[in-house]
Amino acid sequence: DAGVTQSPTHLIKTRGQQVTLRCSPKSGHDTVSWYQQALGQGPQFIFQYYEEEERQRGNFPDRFSGHQFPNYSSELNVNALLLGDSALYLCASSLANGVGEQYFGPGTRLTVT
Amino acid sequence: SQQGEEDPQALSIQEGENATMNCSYKTSINNLQWYRQNSGRGLVHLILIRSNEREKHSGRLRVTLDTSKKSSSLLITASRAADTASYFCATESNTGNQFYFGTGTSLTVIP
Numbered sequence: 001d002a003g004v005t006q007s008p009t010h011l012i013k014t015r016g017q018q019v020t021l022r023c024s025p026k027s028g029h030d031t032v033s034w035y036q037q038a039l040g041q042g043p044q045f046i047f048q049y050y051e052e053e054e055r056q057r058g059n060f061p062d063r064f065s066g067h068q069f070p071n072y073s074s075e076l077n078v079n080a081l082l083l084g085d086s087a088l089y090l091c092a093s094s095l096a097n098g099v100g101e102q103y104f105g106p107g108t109r110l111t112v113t
Numbered sequence: 114s115q116q117g118e119e120d121p122q123a124l125s126i127q128e129g130e131n132a133t134m135n136c137s138y139k140t141s142i143n144n145l146q147w148y149r150q151n152s153g154r155g156l157v158h159l160i161l162i163r164s165n166e167r168e169k170h171s172g173r174l175r176v177t178l179d180t181s182k183k184s185s186s187l188l189i190t191a192s193r194a195a196d197t198a199s200y201f202c203a204t205e206s207n208t209g210n211q212f213y214f215g216t217g218t219s220l221t222v223i224p
Contacts, residue, residue, distance in 0.1 A: 004155070033212065042117075042201050042214035043156070056211050090155060099163075100144050100205045102212070104155040 004105035025093030032074040117215030134218040136202030
């Protein structure tokens, strides 16, 4: 039973560039949520995707956008990168009709220089 | 701002002792979950307690929830060195689909 996978593991980008992070949910899961975790902080909710639509969004600017594909995998896109976007980006999958338990991937470490 | 706040920020205990960490939150919730994170990697789900439950057990873990005080506690009994990690509480808002994490408690268990 495949767990949540994310790619790439690490990424270094330059300020102003754009980045795309990818996530494959746990087998059987249909909902994907994205989180940003700055060093020493708890994860902050970016948005959640279900049925290829953004269902809920946290307090993040429009530079952060996402997509969910028919196979439930998802992408997180960040445009016009800022130094403050450097963080661990976590993807979590769950079942829309489940009890709310989320399964997290190992994360993508993004460094913006 | 984040929904939850954990207390203490850091905790260091001897192996075999019990570890207790607390979480406070701000708004009405569907459920509260505790997660563990090792060395800045992915989070591992430990236990979920629904808003209509007061206490739940799973192995060496005991979680309590007091919705009137908007607080929860996680007790790890008979701690082991392998329990060393950061622990986070997360709440699902009662509107659903939004999850808020606290600031975390860093637990160190000394062998």
